[in-house]
Amino acid sequence: MSEPLYADKPELICPAGTPASLRVAVDAGADAIYCGFMGPTNARNFPGLNFSLKEMAKSVNYAHDKGAKLLCAINSFPSAGRTDIWRKAIDDAVSIDVDAIIIADIGMADYMSKKHPNNRIHLSVQAGASSPEAINFYTDRFDIKRVVLPRILTVQEIKKVHDEISCEIEAFIFGNIGMMAEGRCSLTNYVTGQSTNMDGVCSPANFVHYEEDENQNLTTRLGEFAIDCIGCGQNAGYPTICKGRYNVSHRKEYYAFEEPISLNLTHLLPDLIKAGVTALKIEGRQRSKSYIRSVVSSFRNAVDGYARGETPDISELLALTEGHKQTEGAFKSKAWR
Amino acid sequence: MSVKLNIGPNLFNWSPEIWRDFYFKIADEAPIDNVFLGEVICSKRAPLFYPVLEQVVERLEKANKKVIFSTLAEVTSNIDRRLMNKQTADKNIIVEANDISALQHLKDTPHSIGSYINVYNEDSLEFFAKNGATSIALNPEMPKSAIKQLSKCAKALDVELEVQIFGRIGLALSARCYHARAYDRTKDSCKFICDVDPDGMDLTTMEGQRFLSINGIQTMSYTYLNLVNEIDELLEFGINNLRISPHSKGTLKAAKTFRLLIDGKIDASEASTRLKEEKIDAPFSNGFYHGEAGNEWRV
Amino acid sequence: MNAQNISDLDTSPGQNRLNKANKGGVLRFLPPLPLFTLRPLLTHIVKSIAKKHPELFLRLGNSANKTFLINPTNLPFFLILKPDPKNPILKAHNRRDIIKHDVYIAGSFATLLKMIDSKTDSDALFFNREIVVSGDSEAMVALRNALDDMDDSLASDVAASFGPLAPPIRKIFDLVNKA
Numbered sequence: 148m149s150e151p152l153y154a155d156k157p158e159l160i161c162p163a164g165t166p167a168s169l170r171v172a173v174d175a176g177a178d179a180i181y182c183g184f185m186g187p188t189n190a191r192n193f194p195g196l197n198f199s200l201k202e203m204a205k206s207v208n209y210a211h212d213k214g215a216k217l218l219c220a221i222n223s224f225p226s227a228g229r230t231d232i233w234r235k236a237i238d239d240a241v242s243i244d245v246d247a248i249i250i251a252d253i254g255m256a257d258y259m260s261k262k263h264p265n266n267r268i269h270l271s272v273q274a275g276a277s278s279p280e281a282i283n284f285y286t287d288r289f290d291i292k293r294v295v296l297p298r299i300l301t302v303q304e305i306k307k308v309h310d311e312i313s314c315e316i317e318a319f320i321f322g323n324i325g326m327m328a329e330g331r332c333s334l335t336n337y338v339t340g341q342s343t344n345m346d347g348v349c350s351p352a353n354f355v356h357y358e359e360d361e362n363q364n365l366t367t368r369l370g371e372f373a374i375d376c377i378g379c380g381q382n383a384g385y386p387t388i389c390k391g392r393y394n395v396s397h398r399k400e401y402y403a404f405e406e407p408i409s410l411n412l413t414h415l416l417p418d419l420i421k422a423g424v425t426a427l428k429i430e431g432r433q434r435s436k437s438y439i440r441s442v443v444s445s446f447r448n449a450v451d452g453y454a455r456g457e458t459p460d461i462s463e464l465l466a467l468t469e470g471h472k473q474t475e476g477a478f479k480s481k482a483w484r
Numbered sequence: 485m486s487v488k489l490n491i492g493p494n495l496f497n498w499s500p501e502i503w504r505d506f507y508f509k510i511a512d513e514a515p516i517d518n519v520f521l522g523e524v525i526c527s528k529r530a531p532l533f534y535p536v537l538e539q540v541v542e543r544l545e546k547a548n549k550k551v552i553f554s555t556l557a558e559v560t561s562n563i564d565r566r567l568m569n570k571q572t573a574d575k576n577i578i579v580e581a582n583d584i585s586a587l588q589h590l591k592d593t594p595h596s597i598g599s600y601i602n603v604y605n606e607d608s609l610e611f612f613a614k615n616g617a618t619s620i621a622l623n624p625e626m627p628k629s630a631i632k633q634l635s636k637c638a639k640a641l642d643v644e645l646e647v648q649i650f651g652r653i654g655l656a657l658s659a660r661c662y663h664a665r666a667y668d669r670t671k672d673s674c675k676f677i678c679d680v681d682p683d684g685m686d687l688t689t690m691e692g693q694r695f696l697s698i699n700g701i702q703t704m705s706y707t708y709l710n711l712v713n714e715i716d717e718l719l720e721f722g723i724n725n726l727r728i729s730p731h732s733k734g735t736l737k738a739a740k741t742f743r744l745l746i747d748g749k750i751d752a753s754e755a756s757t758r759l760k761e762e763k764i765d766a767p768f769s770n771g772f773y774h775g776e777a778g779n780e781w782r783v
Numbered sequence: 784m785n786a787q788n789i790s791d792l793d794t795s796p797g798q799n800r801l802n803k804a805n806k807g808g809v810l811r812f813l814p815p816l817p818l819f820t821l822r823p824l825l826t827h828i829v830k831s832i833a834k835k836h837p838e839l840f841l842r843l844g845n846s847a848n849k850t851f852l853i854n855p856t857n858l859p860f861f862l863i864l865k866p867d868p869k870n871p872i873l874k875a876h877n878r879r880d881i882i883k884h885d886v887y888i889a890g891s892f893a894t895l896l897k898m899i900d901s902k903t904d905s906d907a908l909f910f911n912r913e914i915v916v917s918g919d920s921e922a923m924v925a926l927r928n929a930l931d932d933m934d935d936s937l938a939s940d941v942a943a944s945f946g947p948l949a950p951p952i953r954k955i956f957d958l959v960n961k962a
Contacts, residue, residue, distance in 0.1 A: 165842075165932035167901075194921050195842045195928030224604040226626065227633035254607025277560045277659075280568070280585035287588075288615075299560060299659035327703070328558055328657040330602060333625040334696075337655050337705055337778035340771065342625055345604060353921035365912075366691075370777065373689040382910045389656075393695065394688045395666050403662060403687060403698070435931050438904045 156454045157420055160218070160317060161443050162432040164196045169206045169217075171436045176447030179216035181249060182206070182432065183347075187229075188236040189220040190251075190273055190329075191432045192347035204243040216246035222271035223347040224252045224330070234258055241266050249295070250274075251330050260289040269293040269317070273330035273344075279311035286314050293317055295428060298324055298410065302418045309423030316423055320412040321442060322430025326405050327389055334388045338370040350387045357383070367391075376400075413446075416453055487719060487746050488517035489739065490646065492729040493524050493554040493580075495654070496699055497532075497678040504536040506730065511540075511547040514736055515743040518725070519544050522554035524582055524600070526661070526700045527567040528676070530556075550578075557582040557600040558657045558701065580621070587615065594618045599648065600657070604630065606637045613641040621646040621727065624653045624709060627775035628717065635722040644725055647718055649711040650738045650759075651729025652684060652766075653778060655696070656703040663700050671701075682732035694766070707769035707779050708734075712755045714773055715745055734762040818860055818875040828941060829864070829873035840868035842929040846922035852884035855892040866926070886918040886926070899930055900938035 161177035163169035169180050183189030185197040198206065203219065210217045219240040225233040233255050240248050241263050248266065250256045251273035259268055272295040276282045285291045293315040296305065309316055327334070332349075336342040339354045356368040363379035367386035374391035377383055384390065389404040412419065416427070427450065429442055452459035491510055494503065510519060521540065523530035544551050555571045556564055565585070572579055572589035581587055582598035597603060597612050599621040612620060620643055622631060631647065638645045663685060664674040678685075684697030684704050697704040708731075711718065718726065726746070728738050738759060745755040759768075771780035833840065840847050843866055853862040863882060865872040876882055890898065894913045897903045905927060908914045916923050930937065 165928065167932045167934050170934070193924055193928065194844065194846065195925035199841075224602050227605045227609075227630040227637070230605045230607055252602065252604065252608060253611050254605050254609070257611045258607055274584075275558075276584060277558070278565055278568075278583075278585045280565070280588040281559065281583065284584050284588050297560075297659075304560070326658050326660050328659070331600065332656040333623070333653070333772075333778065334655050334703065336625050336772065337653075337696075340775065340777040340780075344602065344623075344625070351921075352924040353919075355920035357917050357920070359915065359917065372693055372695055373691045376690050380912075383912050384910065392690060394690060394692070395685055395698070398666055400690055401666075403666065404658070404703070405660070435904045435906055437902050438906065441904075 155425075156450060157424060158216075158317075158426040159443070159446055159450055160426050160428040161439065162322075162429060162434070163206075163439070164191065164193075164432040164434070165436070166198060166202045166206055168434075168436040168439050170209060171440045172443050173210050173213050173215045175440050175443035177215055177443050179218055179246065179426070180206075180210055181218040181220050181428075183220040183222075184236050184239070186232070186236075187346045187348075188223055188225075188233050190222050190271075190343070190347045190349070191220075192223070192351075193433055194352055196433060200239050200243070203240070203245075207243050207245055211244075218247045218249055218269060219245040220249040220271065221255065222249050222251040222273045222330075224273075224344045225255065226342075226345045229345075230254065230258075237263070247292070256285065256289040256291070264290075267292045269295065270314075271295055271330070272297055272319070275328050275330050279308050282308065282312045282314065286312065293426065295319075297329060299326070299328075302415060302422050305419065305424065306422035315425040317426035317428050318419055318424045319410060319430055320416065320419070320427045321410055321446065322434075324405065324408070324410045335369075338372055338388065350385065355386055413449055413459070416449060420453075486724070488725045489515070489743055489746060490518040490725060490727045491516055491520065491735065491739065492648065492651070492727045493520040493522050494730040495525055495652075495702065495704075496682055496684065496730075496732075497526075497529050497676060498682060498732075499679065500533045500536045502682075503533050504540055506735075507540040508543055509736060510739070511543040511549060514549075514739040516549065516728075516739050518550045518552055520552050520554045520580060522556075522571060522580075523567070524554050524557050524598075525657075525702050526671075526678075527556055527561070527563045528671075528674070529678075529700075530567055532676075552578045552580050552596060554580040554598055555582050555586045557598070558659065559583045559585045560659055580619075590616065592616065597621065599623050599646075600654070603634075606634065609634055609637050609643070610641060613638075613643045617643060619644040619646060619725065621648070621725075624648050625772045625778060628714070628721075628773050629775065631718070631723065631773075632721045639722055645723055646725035646727050647711070647723050648709060648727045648729055649715065649718075649742065650727075651708060651731055651735075652697055653705040653707075653709050653769075653772070654702055655705055655778070658701050658703070661701050662698045662703065666698065705769065705778060707767050707781075708764055709770065709772075710756075710759060710768035711770055711773060712742075712745065712759060713752050713783075714770060715742070715752065719746070731764075734759070734764050737762050815877050815879070816859060818877060821860075821875045825862070825873040825875060829866075829871045832937065832940070833866075833868065833871045836933055837868070839929045839933060840866060840871075842932055843925050846919075846925035849885040849919060849922040850883065851886045851888065851922070851926065852882055853895065854887065854889035855895055856889055857891045884918065886916065886922045888914060888916050888923070890914040896938045896941065899941065901931075901933065905931070 158178040160179045161172040163180045163182045172180050183197050207217045221236045237259050247269045249269045249271045251271040268291045270285050270291045277297045282294050295317045298319050332343050341348045341351050343349045354370045358366045365377045367375045369386045374386035384407050390407045392400050393403040449459045559568050580596040580598045582600040596619040597617045603620050661671040663678040667677050678700045684699045687696040689695050694706045741755050741758045744750045769781050772778040774782045847866050851864040860875040898905045
């Protein structure tokens with residue numbers, strides 16, 4: 148057996164959209180779970196998803212009893228006149244002993260760093276801090292302990308960032324890719340009047356329509372705009388604007404922004420760890436608990452396997468990826484840009 | 485305080501000659517106050533207009549237009565970081581920061597905050613004001629209720645706020661270049677294909693609905709923002725900086741028209757008629773301001 | 784174009800699909816079935832779930848007031864679900880009935896059970912089009928999230944109640960087979 152690749156195992160950070168998913172993720176071996184409160188304070192504000200304060204408090208106990216951490220995402224941007232809701236969310240999260248709060252809005256980072264200076268702030272991917280200068284701004288002003296890097300950097304760039312910053316790095320390794328710069332997207336608001344940045348909604352369900360014609364062609368629509376049209380026998384999808392197919396003058400029906408594929412960095416895990424990533428993040432708070440169980444267990448095996456010096460096989464993860472295609476995205480090379 | 489009418493940074497890839505001539509015309513003929521210059525979208529484009537930058541600055545300043553330099557909005561690669569360093573190095577110019585990384589270079593230097601940095605609430609506004617911002621441009625998706633509230637706070641903090649009133653709306657940024665992608669190229673191998681679309685590349689849905697506009701890494705509205713009917717209210721709120729975002733046509737007309745409107749020499753209806761005379765091949769929208777879908781036009 | 788209202792649904796794609804389902808196959812020719820015999824069974828299922836999992840209804844929020852039409856494509860009836868916490872209803876309808884609804888969900892009975900089985904990724908069933916949905920997407924997403932929050936396997940409870948040995952179901956199937 149070869150030498151273990153690293154002495155300190157990275158943390159596996161797993162998503163949970165409901166208390167049941169959280170328990171599943173903890174039981175499957177997550178080191179930490181990230182989740183949010185019901186309502187607009189986080190970036191996965193879907194109907195029926197997320198936690199009440201009571202549920203979050205119970206979940207903190209469940210996680211801590213099993214040696215796992217709970218990170219509370221309060222990562223949307225309150226608009227003027229609404230900051231009291233976000234401030235209360237921050238105060239509530241601190242009161243139930245969450246292990247860190249994931250924040251994007253500078254006003255809220257300022258609030259938290261002054262009111263709760265002894266509590267951990269993690270900088271959300273929604274803050275879009277993709278350079279050492281940007282990250283250092285946040286560590287200097289708000290003493291952030293960790294930055295969740297945007298999914299647009301190559302492994303080499305991550306290493307460079309690591310060498311020039313003082314806080315920990317958390318990087319996405321699996322799940323839906325959002326290639327639009329996070330925290331700065333008004334596409335949903337342009338179509339629906341509800342804002343991703345201010346209300347935490349992306350392609351909100353109440354504007355989603357599925358229309359099947361007599362030939363079983365399915366048009367998925369957000370508001371009045373057709374996002375995709377899928378033929379009989381082809382896989383359906385949720386009409387996320389940046390995953391749709393569109394026309395330009397010289398090209399028809401193509402994925403103008405991104406194909407609906409999933410990030411899967413299993414084979415890059417050792418490189419990421421060498422580059423200085425301390426926490427590995429799985430995307431998917433809106434996914435089912437059976438999905439979470441499968442993904443978390445597989446990555447638990449992978450991380451443990453690499454730590455022992457093995458090369459684990461995670462081929463079953465392919466079946467779980469959106470659209471059944473996977474990519475290593477920007478992480479491998481700049482050709483993805 | 486008088487109301488300033490400003491021309492935002494050109495967001496598109498125009499040839500240096502066209503870029504220069506555009507700004508010469510603005511200098512000579514546009515009744516505006518501030519002009520923003522600088523490459524906001526793609527670090528690859530910046531060197532293209534360096535040869536004509538100095539002449540443009542000189543002409544604008546001679547015409548009593550104040551020049552402010554806008555930085556890049558998304559900073560990731562080494563080229564981006566080097567450009568950002570360059571854009572913020574000169575302490576004798578006024579810089580509009582469009583990415584947080586700029587602020588690391590602008591410590592102790594008064595500066596503007598561009599609409600690409602999220603200032604959505606009172607707490608953020610206060611932070612940036614105390615951090616040295618003298619002027620803040622609001623994100624175009626802000627509804628009027630928030631604009632009104634922020635304007636009150638800004639006044640107390642002695643910071644000016646700016647609202648975009650005309651031109652396509654920037655809706656998203658990405659590390660991926662969508663112009664290059666449309667031609668099966670990457671950002672590195674793009675051959676500057678974005679230069680074929682002076683106002684963005686039209687994107688329609690599979691049903692032919694006119695939906696968005698692509699400008700390199702930026703996704704914009706298909707519609708042109710037009711707050712001609714909302715100027716009175718903005719002025720009432722205390723907003724004293726109004727920004728027109730440049731396009732290949734209509735910018736000078738918009739500058740003249742909005743100036744007359746602000747000065748009370750024509751009313752909104754007359755202003756609206758004049759703006760329509762430019763026959764811009766895209767509908768107008770004002771939905772965001774009214775808290776509605778951004779593509780909509782509220783009468 | 785907002786989420787459809789009940790009154791719009793007679794010509795909605797959901798109703799069109801219903802009409803098509805009603806037209807297709809041998810099920811179309813059935814005489815009206817004595818579905819009232821299923822009533823105690825279905826009522827028992829929905830009320831015991833409501834009792835065991837009150838948080839399911841809280842999670843549904845406003846969508847608890849909606850009507851969900853479930854089409855088990857290989858069974859001779861439709862199901863109507865109204866998850867009102869004060870008076871939850873689950874009942875069967877003949878396929879020829881015109882049923883006003885907010886959400887339409889169709890799939891084979893086995894697939895529908897998989898959808899509520901905590902061991903299955905229900906999203907995959909949707910992506911693969913084994914489940915077809917239309918109507919009020921907000922209610923659909925809320926129901927999906929509410930169901931996913933349940934630890935126990937709702938599916939095995941339901942399957943047990945619906946099992947071929949359950950007398951009311953047996954009688955219905957016998958009638959279908961004779962037709």
